[in-house]
Amino acid sequence: MNLTRVFLVAVVAGLVSACPSATLASDDGASDRGAALLGPFKKNLKAALQQGMMDGIPxxxxVCxxxxxxxAAEYSVGGVVMGRTSHxxxxxSNTAPLWVNAVVEGYLEPDSDRQPAVTRLDNGRWGYVxxxxTQPVCLACHGEPLAPDVAETIAAEYPDDQATGFKVGDLRGVFWVEFPGEQTASPGSSNGG
Ligand code: HEC
Incomplete structure (x- = not known):
């Protein structure tokens, strides 16, 4: 295991100097890092939605x-950019970078098992999706038919809305995050474990 990692770090270091946009065989922890970066955003968004629902759906x-x-803006700092998007x-304004759309297209394939996805981007950056x-709780605002007061509020706030008519289990959209690669050669960094 350790030898594999040492080899990988050497390969990464070589690629970074020679060819910044090379595709790597391993994600080198990028998937864990992406999930960790999205965690607080997901948690607080859920809390805001639940809090808002207590005062009624409109x-x-x-609130949403x-x-x-x-x-999304609060957590998009230090070279990290994140958000939600959908087909x-x-x-x-939730239109995502192009690399995200490619992942969404994949999730929409009938045989997709919709696993979280890691993408190597240019400039040593990573993307994670x-x-x-769609869950039952989402249907009040993304299902069909909507209650009249809900439909009215959505039409007023989002004249171009395409996000109704979803059923439980449908792909509603994705969370995505872009972040810089780790400095593998930095002194004192420990990759143990
Ligand atoms: C109270 C109504 C409401 C409920 C319930 C709700 N949403 Fe939304 N949803 C919205 C609104 C409003 C937006 C637009 C937010 C914005 O302006 O960024 C939105 C946007 C989104 C987006 C971003 C992409 C887009 O279409 O702009 C996703 C993904 C999403 N919702 C998923 C969900 C999921 C999954 C659930 C259930 C767990 C859910 N929503 C429940 C109102 C709701």
Whole structure:
């Protein structure tokens, strides 16, 4: 195991100097890092939605409208960029970088098992995507038919909405995050374990 890692680090170091956009065989922990970066964003978004729902669904919609972009911005610091997107967007501002769309297309294939996906990007950066399945709680705002007051609020806030008509289990969208690669050669860094 250790030998494999040493070999991999050497390969990575070689590639980084010779060819920054090379594709690697291993994700070198990028998948764990992506999941960890998304954790607080997911948790706080869920809490904001639950809190908003206590004041009724139309209120929750406006809470979501303010909080979702604010939270994404709050956690998009230090070279990290994250967000949510979908093949059927409610908010066109949630359009993602192109590499994310390619992953979403894959999840939409009938035989896809929709596993979290890691992508090696240019400039030593990594991308990580997690699928979001439609759950029963989502149907109040993403299902069909919507309650009249919900439909009205959505139409007022999101005139180009494409995010209704989902069923439980459908792919609703994805969480995505882009982040810089680890400095594998930095002194004092420990990759033990
Ligand atoms: C109270 C209504 C409401 C509920 C319930 C709700 N959403 Fe949404 N959803 C919204 C609104 C409003 C937006 C647009 C937010 C924005 O402006 O970024 C949105 C946006 C999204 C997006 C971002 C992509 C896009 O279309 O803009 C995803 C993904 C998403 N919702 C998934 C879910 C999932 C999964 C659930 C259930 C766990 C859920 N939503 C429950 C109202 C809701």
């Amino acid at each position: 209120t929750a919609i406006t 409208k303010d909080e979702a972009p604010a939270l 059927r967007l409610r908010n066109p 997690e699928p979001i399945a």
